[in-house]
Structures are given as C-alpha cells and as structure tokens.
Amino acid sequence: MLNFTYSNHTDIIFGKGTQHTVGQHIKPHAGKILLHYGGGSIKRSGLYEEIIRSLQEAGIEIHELGGVQPNPTLDLVREGITLCRRHAIPFILAVGGGSVIDSAKAIALGAPSSGDVWEYYISKQPADFTPLRVATVLTIPAAGSESSPNSVITCTATKRKLGYGDPQLRPVFSIVNPELFYTLPENQLAYGACDMMSHIFERYFTNTPHTDLTDALCEATLRTIINNARLLRHGGLRQYDPWAELAFSGTIAHNNLLGLGREQDWACHAMEHELSARYDVPHGAGLAVVTPAWMRYIYKNHIPIFLQFAERVMGVTIPPRQPETAILEAIRRLEAYYEEMGLPTTMRQLGIPADHFAEMAAQAVSVRGPIGGLQKLDANDVLAIYNLADR
Amino acid sequence: MLNFTYSNHTDIIFGKGTQHTVGQHIKPHAGKILLHYGGGSIKRSGLYEEIIRSLQEAGIEIHELGGVQPNPTLDLVREGITLCRRHAIPFILAVGGGSVIDSAKAIALGAPSSGDVWEYYISKQPADFTPLRVATVLTIPAAGSESSPNSVITCTATKRKLGYGDPQLRPVFSIVNPELFYTLPENQLAYGACDMMSHIFERYFTNTPHTDLTDALCEATLRTIINNARLLRHGGLRQYDPWAELAFSGTIAHNNLLGLGREQDWACHAMEHELSARYDVPHGAGLAVVTPAWMRYIYKNHIPIFLQFAERVMGVTIPPRQPETAILEAIRRLEAYYEEMGLPTTMRQLGIPADHFAEMAAQAVSVRGPIGGLQKLDANDVLAIYNLADR
Missing domain, CATH: 3.40.50.1970 (Rossmann fold)
Known part of the structure; x- marks a missing residue:
C-alpha cells in the first residue's frame, strides 16, 4: 500500500x-x-x-x-x-x-x-x-x-x-x-453504469502490491453496480432501491476511497475522451467499446490481477491452472453484460470509422506522454487497441 | 435503503x-x-x-x-x-x-x-x-x-x-x-481486530431491506480484518502491509460509511460497556465474549442476514436448506477465530463472576430503554445473554 x-x-x-x-x-x-x-x-x-x-x-x-x-x-x-x-x-x-x-x-x-x-x-x-x-x-x-x-x-x-x-x-x-432517476432515458442507465464501472476499473487494475481492503471494496462496489443496473434494465426504471444502490455506488466509485494507497490507471478514460471529443458519442458508450479491447491487449502481462477480477467480480470458476481461459471468459462476460445493457462494444456499433485512429491515438498521448498506470501505452499501443475494438 | x-x-x-x-x-x-x-x-x-x-x-x-x-x-x-x-x-x-x-x-x-x-x-x-x-x-x-x-x-x-x-x-x-504499531503489545492486536469487527457487526446486522452496497462493503472490510489480523498474529507484528490493511479497515469500520442508509444495532457495545465499566476488562476482550452469545440468542429470528454472514463473511458452504446448521457453524468459526487470536470467549476466561449479572443487565438498558436495532433487548434478554456467555 x-x-x-x-x-x-x-x-x-x-x-x-x-x-x-x-x-x-x-x-x-x-x-x-x-x-x-x-x-x-x-x-x-x-x-x-x-x-x-x-x-x-x-x-x-x-x-x-x-x-x-x-x-x-x-x-x-x-x-x-x-x-x-x-x-x-x-x-x-x-x-x-x-x-x-x-x-x-x-x-x-x-x-x-x-x-x-x-x-x-x-x-x-x-x-x-x-x-x-x-x-x-x-x-x-x-x-x-x-x-x-x-x-x-x-x-x-x-x-x-x-x-x-x-x-x-x-x-x-x-x-x-x-x-x-425514474424518468431518465433508458440509455442513460447503461451509460451511467458503464462509467461507474470504469471509474472503479481505473483504480482496480494496479501494480501496487498489498491492497487487500481497496481491492475488496472495488469488487464489492462493482458487483453491486452490475446486479442493480441489471435489475433496472429488466424490471423498469421506476424502482427506488436499485437506483439507490446504483447512485450510492456511483458516488463511492469516484470519491477516491477506492483508489487510496494504490497506483491508478486511467488509460481507458484517456482513450475514450478521444472518441467522444471527435464524434460526440456518449462517454459511457465509448468506454464500453474501449475497455474490453484494452483488457484483451494487456491482460497477458498482468495475469494475477485479471484472474482476481475474473473470479471475484465476474464470478468465473474456471480453475486457476487455466488462468488465461478464466480471464478471457471474464472479458467475454463483461462484453456480454454491456450488450445485455444495450451498450455498443465495437467501433462499428458506435458509428466510428477507422479513418482517424492514428491521429486520435497520437492525441491521446499528447498531453502527458504514454498513458496508463498498470501498463504504459504509447501511440502505437493505443492504435492497436482502437483496432482491436474495430469489429 | x-x-x-x-x-x-x-x-x-x-x-x-x-x-x-x-x-x-x-x-x-x-x-x-x-x-x-x-x-x-x-x-x-x-x-x-x-x-x-x-x-x-x-x-x-x-x-x-x-x-x-x-x-x-x-x-x-x-x-x-x-x-x-x-x-x-x-x-x-x-x-x-x-x-x-x-x-x-x-x-x-x-x-x-x-x-x-x-x-x-x-x-x-x-x-x-x-x-x-x-x-x-x-x-x-x-x-x-x-x-x-x-x-x-x-x-x-x-x-x-x-x-x-x-x-x-x-x-x-x-x-x-x-x-x-510494530511495538504494540501482542494482545492489542487481538483487542483491536475484535473492536473493529464489532463496529461493523453493529452496522451489518439490520432489518433495513435493500442495503446491497453497504452489506458488501461491510463484508469486504470484515474479511480484510480477519485475514490481516491473522497474518500479524502468526507472522509477527513487524509487518507493514497487514498493519496498513488493518488500520485502514479500522478507520473505515467506524467512520460510518458502512452504516449509511441502514438501521444499526449497538446492543453488543452496550452490553460490553457494563463489563468494562465494572471490571475494567479490555473493551475488545469483552466484545469477544458478548458477541457470539448475542448471536446465539437472537439468530433464529433473523435467519436471512445471519445466513448471509455465514456464507459471505465466515465462508460457510453448508447448503442453505440447512440454514441453522450453517449459522451455528459460522458462530463457531467466529469463536474459533477469536480464540486463535488469543481472545477470551467466556465470562470465566474474562475473569467475570455471575454475581452482578442482573444488576449489569438492568444498567445496560437504564439509559435509553431496551437496546439493539436488529432486535430490542430488555434487561431479561441481556441477563440471558450474559448467562449464555457464562461458560
């Protein structure tokens, strides 16, 4: 810590x-x-x-x-x-x-x-x-x-x-x-849940060792968001308690309690900002496209934290002797969840063509150099992640 | 909520x-x-x-x-x-x-x-x-x-x-x-862990429905305390990271984040205060004696929350078709944990005779009437709990 x-x-x-x-x-x-x-x-x-x-x-x-x-x-x-x-x-x-x-x-x-x-x-x-x-x-x-x-x-x-x-x-x-929140447009629910989850992912995926408490708090909050946003998606928006859980989680997700004492990442937010700045797509939708691609691009170098994510957040029970299988299943479940919530998970669904990927990738790293705390990403890495999401 | x-x-x-x-x-x-x-x-x-x-x-x-x-x-x-x-x-x-x-x-x-x-x-x-x-x-x-x-x-x-x-x-x-904390007396570790856990129990055991987020945050913090106090108990007190986890948990346990939006209990603290006021026993030691007895006395009326405690905090996997078996196993594991930490779990080990139980029970409810949010306890209930702990 x-x-x-x-x-x-x-x-x-x-x-x-x-x-x-x-x-x-x-x-x-x-x-x-x-x-x-x-x-x-x-x-x-x-x-x-x-x-x-x-x-x-x-x-x-x-x-x-x-x-x-x-x-x-x-x-x-x-x-x-x-x-x-x-x-x-x-x-x-x-x-x-x-x-x-x-x-x-x-x-x-x-x-x-x-x-x-x-x-x-x-x-x-x-x-x-x-x-x-x-x-x-x-x-x-x-x-x-x-x-x-x-x-x-x-x-x-x-x-x-x-x-x-x-x-x-x-x-x-x-x-x-x-x-x-009862009268929000349905898509705001999904954008919001995705944004909250990303605020936690940006803090959760870290190289800092010995972060038991904040790991567990992150996982607890992520599971709460996933479950309650799903209740609202399928049961309708006029439900007090799931909104209360979701809103409280959204506050906790970003008041920085969950990031205390640990290096944070923030590469996905930086990559997404290039999408929404240029194409005016909703931030939550952009994150649903960028995040799984980012995970697929870097997980091999960070097996333990991704395995923990697979087990404790996405409920994957594949034995840890097959860590990559478990992690890929977790990423697949995350994408399936986004889709269940009505979110896009590809650049195509988001309506973003590949034309300016290189330019956007260069811009993403232009302010403070390479982005990301878990793994530094330069313009080539960002371009590769945009391309991975271009399905 | x-x-x-x-x-x-x-x-x-x-x-x-x-x-x-x-x-x-x-x-x-x-x-x-x-x-x-x-x-x-x-x-x-x-x-x-x-x-x-x-x-x-x-x-x-x-x-x-x-x-x-x-x-x-x-x-x-x-x-x-x-x-x-x-x-x-x-x-x-x-x-x-x-x-x-x-x-x-x-x-x-x-x-x-x-x-x-x-x-x-x-x-x-x-x-x-x-x-x-x-x-x-x-x-x-x-x-x-x-x-x-x-x-x-x-x-x-x-x-x-x-x-x-x-x-x-x-x-x-x-x-x-x-x-x-490296130079603390060994027993302060156990007293401290027990006090922190009790601060969470007092908030966790509630009748308020729909408290997903704070339930999960309570459980996350309890597991962190249990694991890291054990690391210190068996690995020695000169370890930075377990102390960091424990200390951070102790702050979170009582800054009231974990009690937001839910009715709280606080009967165990009230019952313990009578022990330490009269016999000057350490607060953490008194809590280790009172808490399991309180659980045994009331769990039958509150099966769902105790079952959740058994599964998510104490890791009991006995099928929920036998909820009482699972709950009793969880209470047994909690006592075993206290004993592993070197804490007393009976009035006898605490050095407290039964002589003044009735008087203490009357005093426990004298300030604001019956105590406890999960279940109201009058002087007879408190006396019964003191007697349950008198082994």
Whole structure:
C-alpha cells in the first residue's frame, strides 16, 4: 500500500425528497447563486420548479444559465464565467448529471482566475486562488462528479476533451434522490453504469502490491453496480432501491476511497475522451467499446490481477491452472453484460470509422506522454487497441 | 435503503513517516495546543520526541496532559478541561489509541461548555456551542475514534461507562502510520481486530431491506480484518502491509460509511460497556465474549442476514436448506477465530463472576430503554445473554 491522504469534504444528502432541502443547505454559504443546468428535462419533470421554490423560500438570489450539453463545452463555460463576474456570484448550484457539474466546476475555477480557464485544463497547474463554491442536485448517476474534484470539458474548436482536478472543486454538498432517476432515458442507465464501472476499473487494475481492503471494496462496489443496473434494465426504471444502490455506488466509485494507497490507471478514460471529443458519442458508450479491447491487449502481462477480477467480480470458476481461459471468459462476460445493457462494444456499433485512429491515438498521448498506470501505452499501443475494438 | 446524510470531514494522512508532518498540519488551525497522551509507551518508542520536534519546528506552543488509561476516566477529562480553560487552548492533539482520543474529545466538548461535561454523556443532548478542535496521531488501530464523532468515558465513582457523539467532535485530521504499531503489545492486536469487527457487526446486522452496497462493503472490510489480523498474529507484528490493511479497515469500520442508509444495532457495545465499566476488562476482550452469545440468542429470528454472514463473511458452504446448521457453524468459526487470536470467549476466561449479572443487565438498558436495532433487548434478554456467555 502506498502512502495517501484521504480528504473528502463533500456532504452527501441522500434519499427521498431531499431536493426540497437545497435552499436551506445553500443558505449558510451564499445569498446569491448561479443556477446551472442542461436542457429542458428538469423543467418537464417539475424538478426546476421544486428547486426554485426551495431557493426562494431560503431567500436566495438566483441567476440562471441553462443549456449544458453532454460533453460540456468551453464556450458555455466562458459564458458562465462572464455571468459570475458581472453579478459577483460566489456560488454555483449545478442541477444535472456529470456534464452540468463539470461545467459548473469549470466556471467556479475560471470566474476568480486572472488567466484563461482552458489553460488549467491544458497545463494541469494547480490554481493559486480559491475557486467559487459548487453544490449539486444530481439528476443522472454516472460520472461521480457530485463528490469528485474533477471536471472534463470539451473545446469544440480544437476537438480537445481535457480533464482538470483540484480538491477545492469538490462540491460543498450534493443532493442525491433516486426518485429523480425514474424518468431518465433508458440509455442513460447503461451509460451511467458503464462509467461507474470504469471509474472503479481505473483504480482496480494496479501494480501496487498489498491492497487487500481497496481491492475488496472495488469488487464489492462493482458487483453491486452490475446486479442493480441489471435489475433496472429488466424490471423498469421506476424502482427506488436499485437506483439507490446504483447512485450510492456511483458516488463511492469516484470519491477516491477506492483508489487510496494504490497506483491508478486511467488509460481507458484517456482513450475514450478521444472518441467522444471527435464524434460526440456518449462517454459511457465509448468506454464500453474501449475497455474490453484494452483488457484483451494487456491482460497477458498482468495475469494475477485479471484472474482476481475474473473470479471475484465476474464470478468465473474456471480453475486457476487455466488462468488465461478464466480471464478471457471474464472479458467475454463483461462484453456480454454491456450488450445485455444495450451498450455498443465495437467501433462499428458506435458509428466510428477507422479513418482517424492514428491521429486520435497520437492525441491521446499528447498531453502527458504514454498513458496508463498498470501498463504504459504509447501511440502505437493505443492504435492497436482502437483496432482491436474495430469489429 | 433509508435516507442518510454522509459527512466526514476528517482528513486521513496515512503511511510511513507521516507523524513527522503533524506540526505543519496543525499550524493552519492553531498556534497553541494541549498534547494529550497515555502512559510511557510513546516516550519509550521515541514517538513523543518526534511529535515534540515537529510541533516545535512549526512554532506551536505546547501544553501537556498525559496519563490517559484504557477506559478513560472523567477525572482526567476534568483536569484537561481546567488546563484548556486556564491557558485558553483552542486545539487538542491526541497521541494514542481510542482511549486518548475519546478523552481528548471529552475535553474538547467540556472546555467551552458552561455546564458539566458529564451531563452531555448522560443526556445525549447536542451541544449548542462549538467544541475545541481535535486532531490525532494514532498509535493503536482499534476504536476508529480517529475519524468518528464518538467518545466513550468512564465515571469511576459511579461505575458508569457512557458514550456521546457530535459531528463537531470528528478530528480535523488523523495521522495513521502503520510502522507505529510494530511495538504494540501482542494482545492489542487481538483487542483491536475484535473492536473493529464489532463496529461493523453493529452496522451489518439490520432489518433495513435493500442495503446491497453497504452489506458488501461491510463484508469486504470484515474479511480484510480477519485475514490481516491473522497474518500479524502468526507472522509477527513487524509487518507493514497487514498493519496498513488493518488500520485502514479500522478507520473505515467506524467512520460510518458502512452504516449509511441502514438501521444499526449497538446492543453488543452496550452490553460490553457494563463489563468494562465494572471490571475494567479490555473493551475488545469483552466484545469477544458478548458477541457470539448475542448471536446465539437472537439468530433464529433473523435467519436471512445471519445466513448471509455465514456464507459471505465466515465462508460457510453448508447448503442453505440447512440454514441453522450453517449459522451455528459460522458462530463457531467466529469463536474459533477469536480464540486463535488469543481472545477470551467466556465470562470465566474474562475473569467475570455471575454475581452482578442482573444488576449489569438492568444498567445496560437504564439509559435509553431496551437496546439493539436488529432486535430490542430488555434487561431479561441481556441477563440471558450474559448467562449464555457464562461458560
């Protein structure tokens, strides 16, 4: 186990009806906010009105910026920064999924900054000032952004999708009410489950020895996601308890508890970002295509951890004297699970042609050199993995 | 799953050499502290000097109060309160195990209070003021007090051992270096493991339905404790990685992640407190005696959760068509494990006669009525459990 510091100051307010408390939770922090959200779904569902009512009851001045898209853009972030500066807004309430929350974090970072916000995403330099504070009402359990320090933004002009992280960007609080997920589009369930699983895979597959506790916590959370997303897929979305398990798992998956004391990987996320930046595919769909290909490409060099994955996560019981058989069966089961959930598992199903694979592979390693903690991947490796997924 | 709020603002600074950073971590919070500790062990081990050096390098004014005993007493707490008031000390650094940390929390609560500190432990009323801040350097992984809001104090005059909890009493930070545990007495390993396991049992055995994630996290942490404490028991205490697993598990076991969204039990802790308050036995030893007896007394009414415990924690594979056989085998394995760790499992081994069982049973339910979340236990039930353990 490696040395670590665990610090997670986001309060999670979880359960039925909790969205009605948003005003009283903001009140101690700010009297004026930017209410940031996506398209019309929160207006159609009635959530928008519930939030406004709670904020008004707490006497909070509301400025608004809607219109966040999946793969949130730098352009809208800049608009939010201008708004916050103009009205001296100290606090951003993100009502939405990962895209809205990531956009809110970027605005929180950019508004008090003297430089351009995009520079932080390119340079990864820590901010030497205090960002605005962010809180969230989660409407899509997936990205884990509700208690993570991370934000991923897309610059449409340059087709770059880049991440930035700073502990100061962790939300002050996040409200998670599983009832709000009843009306999500069916595919959001699958994208979300796949994204959560990937957040755990990125931490689980490691070379760090002696990580018993976090191994077991990762495995426990992965099994919970797999089982409960399946219950929702086959039993319908109006079920409280499976959503509660899934949403809670999504938060745990990315608040970094599961990654403490271990080297992490993050190659699949980097490879996927090139897909969604260029082709605007859903992040969860891109991950379902890239992840099994990545596993097939590297498992031979990492038999013990992949065997443990096969046995403890995918329930493969093939005797360990045939480790490769067991591992290939586990990868096959993972793909079958993604398919059962309605996800694509090939570039073709994702609608991505091979034309730009080499260019995307070069870009994936352009920011910080070779990617991946379990095994360093250069542009040739990434290209090979894209090709493996091109079925 | 029940509604919950998860809030844990304790930063865990974990790993080799981390005790040397204590001064720099306190500096932003206070320029003057009460250094609170137990007997001579931190002086013999050299830790005391390392702490003093780090504090001095950070320019922190140090007041000292040593002498905390296992089952920390109200008398010493009062002494600490007087010291903090006299020197206007705003911050307490506890260097020790659960007893020292619990004592520090009681001082932190009592110093700014206008009333008597013991009243809070009796009434459980929340404080309407801000306690002093507490940080810790952990020297015994067991109680989980390093990131919990709880404190348990014994009044020797009345033989009462009572607990109090307030989120404001959570330490600001806790430093956990597994190397510091190499020189612990062998029995502290067993007491600690047993206490951690009990913190999880108290959360695990619940009537709340649909708790997949926290069930699985509890089971993962229990298995990690069982395996790694055994490695230390048989392989010697100078092993970094098993201590790291155990210490990290001990923190997770009691920071309440594992109890979120579920009704909790806490009958075994209440029953044990009567043993250690009256006979000054180690808390972990008392739990090893009380817990299996409690399981035997109530399991018939709670077959599904005990069967899950048997299968997923104790690895029992007896077919579920014979659930009682499987459960009894699991309880037997738990007892055998405690014995393997060198713990007592009977009142006789603990040196406690039956003379005062009825009186202790009455006292156990005297504060808040019948105890236990899984099944309410009145004084007759508690007496029956004490008698079951009287072998």
